Amino acid sequence: MTLNRRHLLAAGLAAPALLKLGTGSAQAATTLKLSHQFPGGSIDEGDFRDRMCRKFAAALKERSKGAMEVQVYPGSSLMKTNAQFSAIRKGALDMTLYPSPYAGGEVPELNIGLMPALVPSYAQALAWKNAPVGRKITEILEAKGVILVSWVWQAGGVASRERPLLTPEDAKGMKVRGGSREMDLMMKQAGAATLSLPSNESYAAMQTGACDAVLTSSTSLISFRLEEISKALTSGRERSYWFMLEPIMMSKIVFSGLPKDQQDLIMAVGAELESFGQEGAKADDTRVEEVFGKAGAKVVQLDEPTLGKWRDIARDTAWKDFANKNASCAELLKLAEKVA
Structure with a gap:
């Protein structure tokens, strides 16, 4: 992925691309930063949202054969909680697992992700993704510079x-x-x-x-x-x-700068991990x-x-x-x- 000077200056914290130098040529290796506010643990222990992010990172690295890496920053250790949504819109942060209503001040439509008594069950929540309401949310986010990678309801x-x-x-x-x-x-x-x-x-x-x-x-x-x-x-x-929508989201600026195979892999892994997220949420209930x-x-x-x-x-x-x-x-x- 090639970054111009404007993006690098705006990004600051984000580092979506590093270079591995080989013999006579340079091979791009993508490194993404994924931030969230929840306590950190390991891939096997702790808050399931942190574990989901770590599983996402492990799967991406394995299936890309090392061409992609994700660094996970729990506990708002990379940046403050409320700043994360603005940051991914600007390309200053690559990814976040973020409660959708926290972004309601910038995108009021996202407050539907914690609308009291609107969603009565996990079954109905999970049906949103492929229903017209889910497609509409995805379109709204993309227009605001955000890619919805993985749906999680709690x-x-x-x-x-x-x-x-x-x-x-x-x-x-x-x-x-x-x-x-x-x-x-x-x-x-x-x-x-x-x-x-x-x-x-x-x-x-x-x-x-x-x-x-x-x-x-x-x-x-x-x-x-x-x-x-x-x-x-x-x-x-x-x-x-x-019931709250708390998805993994990605900066459209960063996502659009990646090669198509890496984009496809990110979306595939994100979708595959949704079942892990829902199982984790239900177990914690x-x-x-x-x-x-x-x-x-x-x-x-x-x-x-x-x-x-x-x-x-x-x-x-x-x-x-x-x-x-x-x-x-x-x-x-x-x-x-x-x-x-």
């Missing part, structure tokens, strides 16, 4: 410092981290105060009392050790109003109950009538607000509601 729950946050009535007077503008709208309507912060800052917020309850994925509830400071967990294992229960927290489940109450609030607040943003958001919501 269910989530609520960790609370004191009492469970189960019904809308429970939210009154609580300070809640929802994870997206739309989730916050639903919580505010239920009577909560909301605060916006990345999930990797949740522990400190709960520890200091700035936050009473954190809504996030089952995996993040475990990885950020929220059981240490929680007395209650609302599990997302059986049903949840919290069960494991989070075990982790919190062992720590002494009260574990509660949503029943269908309670989920219906949350859905009614979401439809009148978050869904309506999202659809009124622009014609593209309105179209996305209609397409999402059609997914069986």
Whole structure:
């Protein structure tokens, strides 16, 4: 891959190409940087999102016979969490595994990736990719300079410092981290105060009392050790109003500069790893109950009538607000509601 001076200056942190010098000729070897906010581990142990990134790196290196390498930077160690989406759009970062609603300030359509009570199950979430709503999201991202490499959905729950946050009535007077503008709208309507912060800052917020309850994925509830400071967990294992799209994404600037065979390999490996991602998310929906229960927290489940109450609030607040943003958001919501 050949980079011009403008791209190198803009990229700074990104290093999509290195040269291996042979006898009499230069052979391009692509090195990509993949950043995420979650705790690091190994290819076999730890947060499944970090493991997924490491498996992606290993598969790419093996199947390209060393022509491609991916360096994984966990824990926002390469750049701050909220900067990663802008960076891949500009070509300053090659790849990221990133919660889609974190990018809602730049691309409002991406807030549909954490629309409360819109996605009721993994089966429906997985159906998005090949449905019109998935194709529309892919088109929107590409127009903004982002390639969607691997779809990952996660269910989530609520960790609370004191009492469970189960019904809308429970939210009154609580300070809640929802994870997206739309989730916050639903919580505010239920009577909560909301605060916006990345999930990797949740522990400190709960520890200091700035936050009473954190809504996030089952995996993040475990990885950020929220059981240490929680007395209650609302599990997302059986049903949840919290399903988030958290894909692996790549800079279109960087992707477009790669040879076709490398582009194809990136997309193939990304698609193959989606099943690993979903299995990891589902396993953590069960494991989070075990982790919190062992720590002494009260574990509660949503029943269908309670989920219906949350859905009614979401439809009148978050869904309506999202659809009124622009014609593209309105179209996305209609397409999402059609997914069986």
